Each structure stands twice: as structure tokens, then as C-alpha cells.
Amino acid sequence: MFDYKKASKTQQILAKKLNLNWEGKKVNTIAGADCSYETKNKRVGASVVVCRFPELKVIDKSEAVTEVFVPYVPGFLTFREAPAFLKAFRKLKGKPDVTLVDGNGIAHPRKMGIASYIGVVLGIPTIGCTKSPFYPFQAPDPKRGAYTYYMNRARQSVGYCLRTQTGIKPIFVSPGHQINSEKSREIVLKCSKFRIPEPIRYAHKQATDIFRKGEM
Numbered sequence: 001m002f003d004y005k006k007a008s009k010t011q012q013i014l015a016k017k018l019n020l021n022w023e024g025k026k027v028n029t030i031a032g033a034d035c036s037y038e039t040k041n042k043r044v045g046a047s048v049v050v051c052r053f054p055e056l057k058v059i060d061k062s063e064a065v066t067e068v069f070v071p072y073v074p075g076f077l078t079f080r081e082a083p084a085f086l087k088a089f090r091k092l093k094g095k096p097d098v099t100l101v102d103g104n105g106i107a108h109p110r111k112m113g114i115a116s117y118i119g120v121v122l123g124i125p126t127i128g129c130t131k132s133p134f135y136p137f138q139a140p141d142p143k144r145g146a147y148t149y150y151m152n153r154a155r156q157s158v159g160y161c162l163r164t165q166t167g168i169k170p171i172f173v174s175p176g177h178q179i180n181s182e183k184s185r186e187i188v189l190k191c192s193k194f195r196i197p198e199p200i201r202y203a204h205k206q207a208t209d210i211f212r213k214g215e216m
Contacts (some may be wrong), residue, residue, distance in 0.1 A: 002070050007079055011112035014120050018111060020175050022125075022183045027053050030191060031096035032199025033088075033118070035081050036207040042068045045210035046084035049202040050096050054190060056198045062091035063210055074134075075109050078117045085118055095124055098179065098187060100199050104128040105176035105184075107135065107150060107158040119177025126176030127184040128159070129200060133172050137161045140170055145189060150174065160185045164192035171195060 030053045035046040043065050050060040064087035070079045081103075104113030105128030112120075115128035135153065140146035140163045147160040150172055159174030159181050175184045191197035196204070 002076075002079070004073070004076065007076055008110065011078075011108075011110040011117075014117065015111045017120050018106070018116060019178050020106070020180050021178070022180045023178070025097065027097045027187065029053060029059070029096045029098075030056075030187065030199050031092075031099040032102075032197065032201070032203035033085055033099055034102040034200055034203040034207045035084060036210055037068070038211040043211070044068050044081055044084045045207055046081065046088040047203045047207035047210065048085070048088045048092060048099075049199060049206055050092060051199050051202070053097070056191060058202060060093050061202075061206060062088045063206060064088035064091065065210065077103065078112065078114045081114055082117055082121075085114070086121060089118070089122055095122075098125045098127065099176075100127050100129050100188065100191065100197050101176060102200050102204065103130055104134055104172075105159065105174035107152065107172060107174035109152075111158070113174070113176070115174070115176030123178075125178040127179060127188060128172075128174040128176050129188055129197060130172050131169070131196070133161070137172070142167050147185060157181065162188060164189060164195055164197070168195045 031050045066084040101115035105115040115126045119126035146163040150159040
């Protein structure tokens with residue numbers, strides 16, 4: 001049986017290792033990370049797609065599948081998906097300069113969403129980017145680039161509610177690790193031709209195809 005108290009403690013310990021500062025290095029590569037599920041056999045497939053930045057041309061990709069042992073409970077999604085993500089990341093030719101993860105960063109009760117977890121464990125800059133809010137939010141103006149501060153229940157800013165396309169629903173951006181909120185917002189906007197940033201769109205397509213191929 002999954003020990004939620006132990007998992008919560010692990011998240012709290014990892015949160016102490018968070019670094020929300022941006023070193024200002026040049027960004028040449030950006031990865032997107034997403035996953036899909038095979039419900040019948042209780043498996044999760046993770047996909048990581050690396051793009052050259054700013055042209056967003058795919059230069060590397062990987063995928064991995066692991067079994068799911070943890071039931072879905074909000075706040076503990078990391079323990080279902082992280083093993084597959086970490087396995088996929090370790091198949092890449094090199095570490096991307098920044099990784100966009102379909103999930104939360106510090107917008108999490110213990111500031112340890114899947115993006116933060118991956119960042120801390122692998123020691124890489126990560127950004128959480130999701131369509132669904134973890135906390136209540138105030139929608140930004142309808143114009144592309146508009147944003148409002150995304151606040152947790154303690155009224156602390158944990159990122160942005162960001163409009164990536166005019167007249168389209170906003171997304172929720174939170175720094176994961178080794179990056180700040182402002183740089184996270186800037187990078188996500190530059191990567192967004194549609195509502196969802198291109199690297200995550202690429203990763204989503206690849207993740208969706210994992211179990212359709214019948215190869216894994």
C-alpha cells in the first residue's frame with residue numbers, strides 16, 4: 001500500500017533543495033515532456049522531445065514505459081509518472097537547457113509538482129505548464145501575452161495564469177527548478193504558436209502514440 005505520509009515527507013525534503021534562480025545562460029535547446037496511460041495493463045508511457053531554440057526544430061527524443069503502482073490522488077501525481085519520465089530523460093543524448101513539463105512546478109501544496117521533482121532529481125532547469133489550474137485564479141485580459149499572478153492558498157505567487165493566444169483559454173505556468181517565474185513566462189510564450197507550447201505538443205503526440213504502436 002502506498003504510504004502518503006512518507007511521500008508527503010519526501011516532497012517536503014526535496015522542496016528544501018529547490019532553486020528558483022535563473023543563471024542567465026543562453027538557451028539553445030528546450031525539451032517538452034508529457035505522458036500517456038494504458039489503463040488495461042496499468043502502465044504509463046513518458047515522452048521527452050528536445051527542440052533547438054528558438055526555431056523549435058526537433059533534434060532528439062526518447063520514451064519510456066513503467067508500471068503504475070500508485071493510485072491517482074491530487075498532490076501525489078509525481079509518484080505515478082516520475083519513474084517513466086526519469087527513465088526517458090536518461091535516454092537522451094544530452095541534457096536540454098530548459099524542459100517544459102506537462103504538469104505543475106511549485107504550484108503545488110508542498111511546492112513539489114512533477115516539474116519541480118524532475119528538476120531537483122536530475123539537476124536541470126524545468127518549467128511546469130498545464131491546462132488545468134491547481135488553485136483558483138483570475139483570468140488575464142484576452143490578448144496574447146496577458147497574464148495574472150497565480151496564487152496558492154497562502155496567497156503566495158507560484159507563477160502565472162498566461163494567455164498564450166488571443167481569445168484562447170489561458171494556461172498555468174509555474175517554475176519547476178533552477179529558473180524563476182519571469183523567465184518561465186518568457187520562455188513559454190516564445191514557444192507557443194498555439195495554446196500549448198510546441199515542445200509539449202510534440203511530446204504529447206509522441207506520448208499518445210506509445211501504446212498505439214504496440215511495440216512496448
